[in-house]
Amino acid sequence: MNLNWRRVQLKKEAIKHPVSTSLDENVEFLKRELGVDESFDVIQLDLEHVGRKMALFLVDGFAKDLSLTQIQRELSAAKPEAFQTDILQKLIKSTIPYVEIETNNDLDAVVDQVLAGPAALVVDGVDEIILLDTRTYPVRGPEEPDTEQVIRGAKDGYVETLVENAALTRRRVRDRTFRVQYIQVGRRSKTDLALMYIADIADPSHVEKLKKALEKISTDGLPMGDKSIEEFIFGHHYNPYPMVRYTERPDVAASHLFEGHIIIMVDGSPSVMLTPTTFWHHLQHAEEYRQKPIVGAVLRGVRFFAVWASIFLLPLWYLFAMNEALVPGPLHYIGVADDGEVSLYVQFILAEIGIEMLRMAAIHTPNALATALGLVAAILIGQVAIDVGLFSPEVILYLAVAAIGSFATPSYEISLANRMIRVLLLTSTAIFGLGGYVGGIVVWVLWLASIKVLDVPYLWPFLPFSLRGLRDVLFRAPMPLKNRRPAALHPLDPDR
Numbered sequence: 191m192n193l194n195w196r197r198v199q200l201k202k203e204a205i206k207h208p209v210s211t212s213l214d215e216n217v218e219f220l221k222r223e224l225g226v227d228e229s230f231d232v233i234q235l236d237l238e239h240v241g242r243k244m245a246l247f248l249v250d251g252f253a254k255d256l257s258l259t260q261i262q263r264e265l266s267a268a269k270p271e272a273f274q275t276d277i278l279q280k281l282i283k284s285t286i287p288y289v290e291i292e293t294n295n296d297l298d299a300v301v302d303q304v305l306a307g308p309a310a311l312v313v314d315g316v317d318e319i320i321l322l323d324t325r326t327y328p329v330r331g332p333e334e335p336d337t338e339q340v341i342r343g344a345k346d347g348y349v350e351t352l353v354e355n356a357a358l359t360r361r362r363v364r365d366r367t368f369r370v371q372y373i374q375v376g377r378r379s380k381t382d383l384a385l386m387y388i389a390d391i392a393d394p395s396h397v398e399k400l401k402k403a404l405e406k407i408s409t410d411g412l413p414m415g416d417k418s419i420e421e422f423i424f425g426h427h428y429n430p431y432p433m434v435r436y437t438e439r440p441d442v443a444a445s446h447l448f449e450g451h452i453i454i455m456v457d458g459s460p461s462v463m464l465t466p467t468t469f470w471h472h473l474q475h476a477e478e479y480r481q482k483p484i485v486g487a488v489l490r491g492v493r494f495f496a497v498w499a500s501i502f503l504l505p506l507w508y509l510f511a512m513n514e515a516l517v518p519g520p521l522h523y524i525g526v527a528d529d530g531e532v533s534l535y536v537q538f539i540l541a542e543i544g545i546e547m548l549r550m551a552a553i554h555t556p557n558a559l560a561t562a563l564g565l566v567a568a569i570l571i572g573q574v575a576i577d578v579g580l581f582s583p584e585v586i587l588y589l590a591v592a593a594i595g596s597f598a599t600p601s602y603e604i605s606l607a608n609r610m611i612r613v614l615l616l617t618s619t620a621i622f623g624l625g626g627y628v629g630g631i632v633v634w635v636l637w638l639a640s641i642k643v644l645d646v647p648y649l650w651p652f653l654p655f656s657l658r659g660l661r662d663v664l665f666r667a668p669m670p671l672k673n674r675r676p677a678a679l680h681p682l683d684p685d686r
Contacts (some may be wrong), residue, residue, distance in 0.1 A: 195461040213314035216297065217245045220310065223301045232304075235425035237262070240285075241270035242277065248309035252325040258309065261286055261322065278316050302380055308396050322527050327351050332358060335438035335460070337602060343480045347438045352382050352457035357438075359386060359453070362444035367391075374418070379411030382457035383419070391450045393680040396466065396644045397685040400452060415459035424465075430607035433643050435471050442476055450681035466644040466679065470652075470663045472601035473497060478666045486666035492596055494664075500595030501608050502631070505619045508534060511626050531675065535620045537581050541589045542613055543566065649679040 209217055213264075217234070221227070224247060226234045229260055235246040239262075248258070268285050287440075290308075294300050295318045297333070304310050307325025335347040348355045364633050367389040375381050383404065387397055403423040414416040416436070424433035434454070437443055438461045446464045454463040464471070473493065478486035498664070510517045510524045511534060517524050523581055576583055592612065599605035611634060618626035641648035651659025660678060661667065675681040 205296045209295045209297055209300075209317050209319055211315050211317045213243050213245065213312060213547065216312045216319070219297050219314070220245075220247050220301065220304075223297075224304060226467075237265070239265035240268050240273040240277070240281075242273070242294075242313040247304050247310060247312070248324075249304065249307065252307040252327065253309060254324040254326045257288065257324040258322075261288060261324075277313065278318055278320075281313070282320060284471065286320070286322070288322055288324070292321050292323075293318040294321055295319070306380060306382070329354065338437065338442070338476060338512040338600075338630070340437050340477045340480050343476060344439070344441050346440060348460045348462060350458050350460050352384055355455055355462065356384055356386070356442040359443055359447075359455075362440055363388065363447055365390070368447070371401075373401070375404060375407050376409060376411040379413075381412045381415075384453075386447065386453040386455060388447055388450075388540040391448070391675070391681050391683050392452055393450065393682070396452055396680075399644060400454065400465070404454075412456065416454065416456045416461060416463050416541060419454060419456060420463060426641070429641065430610050431469070431638070431641070431648075432472065432601065432603040432607070433467075434465045435467040435601065436461045436463060436603065438462075439476060445479075448686070449675050450679040466646040468643075468646065468678070469604075469638060469648050470648050472604040473599070475600040479669075480603075483666055483668040490664075490666050493600070496595035496598035497608065500592045500599065500605070501612050501615070503595070504538060504588055504592050504612055505615045505627055505630075508538065508616060509619050509624060512620075513623060532580060535616070536580070537585045538589065538616055539613070541581065541585060542609070545589065545593055545611075646678045650676075 204279075207219060217412065221234060224232050224234075226232050226247075231250040233246075233248050233250050235248075237244040238247060246258075262306045262464075264287050266286060270528070273280055278293065282293065294303070297319075300310050300319050300321065303321050307327070308321045308323040309325075311320040312321060313320070329349050329351045332346040332349050334345040338347075346358060348358060360368065360370070365388050369385075369387055369389050371385045373383040373385060375383055383398070385400060385404070400423065404419075407419075409418075409422070420432070420434050421427065426433055435446075443462055443464065447453065451464050451466065454465065456462075473490075475489075475493065478489050481489065485604075507524065576586065596605045596609055599608065615627065615630045615634070618630040620626070635649075635653075639647065639649045639653040647654060650656065651663060656677065658674065659678070662672065662676075673686050675684050675686060677684070
């Protein structure tokens with residue numbers, strides 16, 4: 191009994207500004223800290239119900255008018271003589287008709303809650319404040335994400351609201367051990383996060399590491415949302431390859447949860463982070479599993495070819511063009527018919543810069559002008575550049591193939607990283623020839639093999655080798671045959 195009393199005392203001592211029984215003191219503090227007189231969207235509403243003076247604090251843009259109106263209607267209908275004793279319990283248990291209701295005796299915590307959306311009801315003579323989660327955020331519909339479209343399948347996607355995203359996921363994962371744990375990060379932004387996993391499957395050590403890493407984050411805010419979280423948790427700041435997989439599709443997130451992955455969801459971001467992931471997870475696409483297994487296997491094979499072409503094709507062609515003795519007999523046509531006025535290496539670098547400029551321009555170009563931009567790119571950078579001798583036709587051809595391979599890569603983040611590796615490999619080939627090409631590939635593979643995400647090797651199941659895992663990576667196996675979860679994730683339940 192004494193131990194429980196001591197815990198209560200310690201909790202009270204930790205509260206710098208406890209709620210007072212004086213309405214005026216509480217209102218004065220909340221009014222000052224919320225900046226009621228300085229911000230037009232922060233509202234203070236003075237009320238009087240059940241014979242008590244009250245004050246309601248809320249942010250106008252977050253308030254759900256119908257709910258607050260109904261609450262006031264019920265308070266007006268209540269008889270004062272029924273609230274002579276235990277007024278707080280009677281208000282929250284029988285009078286206020288709302289589901290998401292709680293109390294708090296810390297004024298600082300109440301300020302944070304109001305700024306996050308809930309409304310705060312202050313009652314004279316009560317040393318706790320009633321919090322009503324009546325918030326509603328401006329939100330778009332759960333439309334299919336542009337970057338992960340499928341011909342057949344679900345057309346819903348994540349939005350910028352944490353609660354709705356959690357509901358979209360839980361709709362597909364009805365496991366009783368599915369956990370959605372709330373965490374708040376940012377001293378000023380107070381950004382809401384959710385850590386999602388299936389407790390019977392996910393490795394508890396991975397969950398614990400992520401919790402501790404999130405709790406250690408010390409920053410004012412998270413302006414870039416989930417990307418900022420990735421940088422805080424996983425580091426590797428000079429590594430262009432992503433440490434997590436991003437997805438905006440609830441069905442993709444659910445399938446990863448069933449494998450043993452963990453999801454980090456950030457309020458305000460329409461994408462979620464999947465971890466731990468390997469290099470091969472970024473090359474998978476939902477379309478492969480929306481078709482017959484044989485069709486999905488062919489699609490995956492074509493996609494892999496496109497990815498490898500985006501990395502290795504340009505440096506390999508450059509090596510053959512500069513060293514004709516290395517060209518196999520059947521490929522005698524490989525080379526440059528007209529050398530042009532600029533060296534091949536400079537042509538490739540200029541073309542790479544041009545592709546990046548076009549990509550950036552396309553992002554900032556309104557849809558109505560996108561067609562015009564494509565025509566300008568095709569005419570000026572294509573044909574005219576060849577006619578004036580700036581580019582060789584072969585350079586345009588092979589760069590176009592490499593660019594298509596980059597766009598065919600499912601993960602936008604890994605496609606950007608592969609472009610950087612392509613330029614570095616091209617540079618090493620230009621300097622050291624065949625040794626630079628082979629050595630560059632070896633260094634690249636060894637570098638990727640040294641990366642680990644939550645103790646999971648980045649190149650698993652290729653390095654370290656796993657036959658079953660490699661089969662699932664290279665081929666889209668029928669779902670009945672995928673009866674084991676990836677061993678690298680250390681799932682508690684290895685069988686599907």
